[in-house]
Each structure stands twice: as C-alpha cells, then as structure tokens.
Amino acid sequence: MSSEIEGKRPKGSRWKNVYETLRTEILSLALPPGQLLDETTLAERFDLSRQPVREALIRLAGEELVVTLPNRSTIVAPIDIATFPKYVEALDVAQRINTRLAAELRSEADLKIIARRQREFVAAVKSGDHLAMSEANKRFHMAVASAGRNPYLASFYERLLDQGRRMLHMHFEFLKRTQNGYLLTDEHDQMLAAIKAKDVEQADALAHAHTRQFRDNFIDFMKENYTSDVALNQIRAAE
Template sequence: MSEDGEPRRLKGTGWRFAYDTLRDEILSLALEPGQLLDETTLADRFGMSRSPVREALIRLAGEELVVTLANRSTIVAPIDVIGFPKYVEALDIAQRMNTRLAAELRTDADLKAIARRQKDFEASVKGGRHLAMSLANKEFHMAIAAAGRNPYLAGFYERLLDQGRRMLHLHFQYIERTRDGYLLTDEHAAMLEAIRDRDVSRADALAHAHTRQFRNSFIDFMKENYSFSVPLDSPDKA
C-alpha cells in the first residue's frame, strides 16, 4: 500500500489494475450506484494514461457494472430495484435447477470441492469482509453448479450471481445490523448435506428457501431505507 492508502501498482499491470480496483469498489459499494467515473480523474488517481482506464471501463461495461450515457460520460450502473422481482425469479430457477442436478449427479470429488468452498465462506464471515463474503458465496454456489454437469445452466447462474453481488452486500449489512436472520452459513450446510445424501427434493426446497431469504432481507432493507415499495409476487411459488 502507498502512504495515502492507494494500492501500489506494479509496472505493466495497466488496465488490469484499474479494472480490478474499480470492480472491487463497485461490488463493495465503495463506488455508489450512479456515481460518475471520469476517465481523466481516474487516470490521475491510478498514475496511468486514459487508454488503460478506458479499457477497464469497457470491460466493466461488458459485465453491466458501469453504463455509458448518451453524453459519453460513464457512471456506476444503478441497481435495478424495479426489476428486482424478475431478477430474483430467474435466480430462483437457476439456483434450484443447479442444486437439484448436483444432488443427482455429484461425485465424491464434487462434495469435497463444495465443502471446501463452504469452509471458505465461513472463514470470510468470521472476518466480516463483505467483498470476500460475496465472492466466497458465489464460489460455493458455482461449486454446486459444477457438480450439476450442465455448463449452460452454470453459465446462466454465474451471470446472475455476479449481477446480484451488490445486492448481496446490502443483504449482509441489513442482517448484521438488525440481527434479523443469519449470514447463509446454516443454509449452505443444509444444502451440502442434501447434495451429499442425493436428496433431490430437499436440495430443491433448500435452494428455493435460500433465494427467498435473500429476497426478503433485501426488500426489508429497501423498505427501511427508501420510500417506495417493491412487488412481492416471486419467488413464492413452490
């Protein structure tokens, strides 16, 4: 780290350094939704020309983490609260299907990989680092998806998990502050047990409940902090 707290940049890292730094700051909400990202200011901050900064922003746009406006300025992508019910509906389907397939098709090696990712998540919870927690949560679920042996469903699931990481941070913050809920660790352990037992029906039910718990905490957070309501019509269907 430099004296001013900025990570030291190694020579030759270029756009990758800017990309990694901005991506972490966007996912952790250190850069707020809607915040302007000025190329010149960022270039000065990172001690590089505007070209690698522009490349980093292009790659972030490809992940839907930044948006280029009509006037060519770039902002941190807003969190689509209005579209949240549709997002969580898709997440529910992907989560249930991948978890069902894992329970049906898993190998002993898959179980070891999932258990290892679960331990990583528990360690990140103890550390209280939300960025590490959201990454470990994604890797736990992607280990489950890998056990399901369907790369198309796994790819769709991974994109949804990436899109939801900022909302997951708000979820973590809410349940830590209110103590109304828990940080997913018990649910993860139960899902692993169902997959180990090849209990497809229980794996499906737990994956569905897992989505609902995330959805409910996020909506409670929004109700507490904002003056509008979000429809609650999904994913309550069995």
C-alpha cells in the same frame, strides 16, 4: 510522471489495476450506484493516460457494472429496483436447477470441494468482510453448479450471481444488523447435506428457500434505507 510510470508496466496490463480496483469498489458499494466515473479524474488518480482507464471501463461495462450514457459519460450501473422481481425469478430457477442436478450427479470429489467452499464462506462470515463473503458465497454456489455437470446452466447461474453481488452486500448488511447472519451458513450446510444424501427434492426446496430469504431480506433492507413502502409493496405484489 504518468508516462514514466506507464513505461515501466507491461503495455497490455496497464488497465488491470484500474479494472480490479474499480470492480472491488463497485461491488463493495464504496462507489455507489449512479456515481460518475470521469476518465480524466480516474487517469489522474491512477497516474495513467486515459487509454488504459477507458479499457478498464469497457471491461466493467461488459460485466454490467458500469453504464455509458448517451452523452458518452460513464456511471456506476444503477440498481434497478423495478426489475428486481425478474432478477429473483431468474436466480430462483438457476439456483434450483443447478442444486437439483448437483444432488443427482455429484461425486465424492464434488462433495469435498463444496464442503471446502462452505468452510471458506464460514471463515469469511467470521471476518465480517462483505466482499470476501460475497466472493466465498459465489464460490460455494459455483462448486454446487459444477457438480451438476451442465456448463451452460452453470454459466447462466454465474452471470446472475455476479449481477447480484451488490445486492448481496446490502443483504449481508441487513443480516449483520439484525444478527441473523447464521441463516446463510445454516442454509448452505443444509444444501450440502441434501446434495450428499442425493435428495433431489430437498435440495430443490432448500435452494428455493435460499432465494426467498435473500429476496425478503434485500427488500427489508431497501425499505429501511432507500425506497418507499409503496414501491416495495408493488415489488412484493409482482412476485
């Protein structure tokens, strides 16, 4: 059965469905951090041989979404709380510089794209779909980065946004439960207004506040659900 189905697919695309499905499940936390990803089990699930499954896992490893252990087994990449302060530090720098550049260099066409991405994010928030929200959030921020006209800084920013997608889902869960979901949409609107006004310092300040809000809400979520007060107090002290 497996070989018969595989034979009907273009040879170079057999891994794509596995990759896209697993990526969605990892980002949405349907596959939790640390979950074992057994090639044989996945091959049976997708009715494929192990080769396209292996190719999908290699690509996910390239995005740092899975990790290959010394015994050659593969797991969903853990979320390392101990390194969270360093991640937020890098995110803050990237977010601020890209938003500053956007305020300085944006065109009218850029403003239209950023505004469109913000409308898409608002629609995603209303849908309650966290995966759609994180995708729309990334598109909004990458539209801002594009307006900054520095592809190197934009690329660095995109990598950080991708690495933080699972943490962002936890962040959204916290906002949903505490009824503070409006904060993100309001902050995006304020950032857009500062970029439109070419107010570089205000854009910088808003980008910084945006990162801090994500940091604080993520830590509060982890404090309630996963991690001890002691560990999280150490994280706060390290920032």
